Amino acid sequence: MAIALCVLAPVVALSWFALQGSAQHWSHLLSYVLPTALRNTALLLLGVGILVSCLGVGSAWLITAFQFPSRRILSWALLLPLAVPTYIVAFAYLDILHPIGPVQTLLRDILGYDSPRQFRLPDLRSLPGAVFLLGFVLYPYVYLSTRVMFATQAASLLEAARVLGESGRGTFFRVALPMARPAIAVGVSLALLETLNDIGASEFLGVQTLTVSVYTTWVTRSDLAGAAQIALAMLSIVAVLILVERHGRRRQRYASTQRARPVQPRKLRGRAAAIAFALGWIPVLVGFVAPALYLLNETIKHFNSVGAVSDQLLLSGYNTVKVALLATIATLACGLVIAWAARSLRHGAPFTLAKLGARVATCGYAVPGTVLAIGLLSPIVLVDGLASWLWRLLGNPEPGLLLMGSTTALVCAYVIRFLAISIGGIESGLARIPPSMEQAARLLGETPGGALRRIHLPLLRPALGAAALLIFVDAMKELPATLLLRPVNFDTLATWLYAEAARGTYEEGSVAALAIVLAGLLPVILLARTQFKSAH
Incomplete structure (x- = not known):
């Protein structure tokens, strides 16, 4: 419960900060800031939601329902864009699609134009450009959850629809897609939360x-209450996104009394196979291959x-x-405490409190980094003041600020933000350990x-290792909370890249970006291997 209260503290502090703002603050925000920002955010979320749904669901059905050349490789290659943070993709494409960049220069040479004034593509620095890249x-996120749902659907249900006269397209839209709606809702919600957390690409x-x-209200205008x-x-x-996601799958219940026969992909030939090949690889080329090759080329040039x-x-x-290593250790320790409390307390009020604490502690992942950074200011200052008072009470001189302005504040933000990964991974690992082993140890x-220490931790090593890898890489990529x-x-590396992009020095920033991408490839490869084994 103490860890859960630490996760809630930034939200409570944020509300207190907001109430400190005068009526003039609210009036200014409602007149000049919030209308534009809300409209852009809503349109961005709507556009990204539609695009990730089309790409994710389409890719998942293509891999599940059809057999075509390179399908086996494509099944895990479609996960590779997860290794590239959004701000790095924006950083790369701003140079790739620049009016005097390689793509537009090649197009002008092919079409016979001499300068960007004669021919240029629409500007990427726009809301449609942000929707496209994000x-x-x-x-x-949508592909991963939806493909698992498609792969586990019973082939007999789809075959029954075909026997009853439904076409292949109708079977997809009337049977497969409605059954996969809970998985689609989860994937879209995760994608939209990442969109809302983004600051660099936007x-x-x-x-x-x-x-x-x-960010601009706090850093540029020094207006903490407005921020x-x-x-x-x-x-x-x-909160609305989470409620919509839960509402969308509140009545979704599926059960089977027998082991379902998985869907068998239909083999495509000729033109159909070529079209499936092209459609499958387009998201990988745009989301990973093009920016990765650009970063590699710029790094070599540097x-x-x-x-x-x-x-x-x-x-x-x-x-x-x-910082990522410290955050990983602290996050795993907190996650182990929460998961072990929920496991070891079987009934009564302590069990209820442990379950409640676990649910609250996982909410930090839904809080954007900028929001978390502002909310942490007051609790950190409070802890600094208490530590300073205790230090002076012992007869020592004024120690100054201990947490604020140090890497400890960053570690605290990372722990709150990624605690859900730790708790989920450890709880799933504990669920695979039968209670009889623990009971035997207690009887002895x-x-x-x-x-x-002697039974659970050794058996939890795979789960701890997977969670540690995900937390470490996510901490390396985190930009909004780190900036603030x-x-x-x-x-x-993330803030270095942000600064280099702001100055327009792409060569130096590409080295940092490539390092982040290479680090992000590790968990994606492990995730792809796990998903491939489960699907086959």
């Missing part, structure tokens, strides 16, 4: 969303011209690994702590 990066592309408004008020509006959108990375970039890499005289809570003159 959709092609975030569709794997700012690079010139889209004034609520997240960008929070808290905008952040409170963002939290209301998060090494050829400069010869080595700068000391500041190396320091940023060290800072990234250090082992204490609860001893049973955890980092100490002075402290950079991670």
Whole structure:
């Protein structure tokens, strides 16, 4: 419950900050800031939701229902865009699709034009550009959940629809798609939460969303109350997204008394196979291959011209690994406490409180990084004040701020943000351990702590390792909370890339971006292997 209260503290503090704002604050926000930011955010969420649904569901059905060349490779390659953060894709495509960039230059050469004034593509720095890029990066959330649902559907249900005279298209829309609606709702909700948390891609592309408004209001205008008020509006959108997702699957219940025969893909030939091949690989090329090749090319150009990375970039890499490692250890420890409490307390009020604490502690993942950063200010200052008072009570001089302005604040933000990953992974690992093993240890005289140390922890190593990898990579990629809570003159690879993109120095930023992408490939490859085994 103490950990759960720490997760709730930023939300409570955020509400308090927002109430400190005067009526003039609210009037200014309602007149000049919120209408544009809300409209852009709503249109961005709507566009991304539609695009990720089409790409994710279409890819999942293509892989499940049809057999065509490279299907086996494509089944896991469709997950690769998860390795590329949204701000890195925007960073790459701003240069790739620049009026004097490689794509538009090649098109002008083919069409016989001499300058960008004669021919140029629509500007990527726009709301449609943001929808396009975010959709092609975030569709794997929908693909992953929907493909599992399609793969586990009983083939007899689809065959029954065909026997009753339904066409292949009708079978998909009237049988397969409605049954997969809960999985689609979960995937779309995750994609929209990531869209709402994004700050780098939206700012690079010139889209004034609520997240960008929070950052500029706090950092540029030094208006903490105004930033808290905008952040409170963002939290209301998060709450609506979660409620919509749960409402969409509130009555979805499916059961079977026998083992279902999985869907057998239909083999395509000739033109149909070529079309399926092209449609399947387009999301991978746009969402991963093109930006990854660009970053690799820019990194090679940087090494050829400069010869080595700068000391500041190396320091940023060290800072990234250090903070991510500390956050991973702390998050796993907190997750283990919560999961073990829910496991070891079987009944009564303690069990109810443990379950409630576990549910509350997982809510941090739904809080955008900018909102979390603002909400953490007051609790961190409070803890600093209490520690300073106790230190002076012992006769020592004033210690100054201990947490604020240090990496500890960053670690706290990461722990709250990614605690859901730790709890989910450890709870799933504990569920595979039969209670009889724990009961046998207790009958042989082992204490609860001893049973955890000698039985459960060794058996939890795979689950702990998978959760640690996901948390470490997510912490490396986190940009909004890092931008707002980092100490002075402290950079991670994400903030270094953000600064380089703001200055327009793409070569130096590409090294940091490529390092983040390479780190992100590890969990994606492991996830792809797991999904491939489960699907076959």
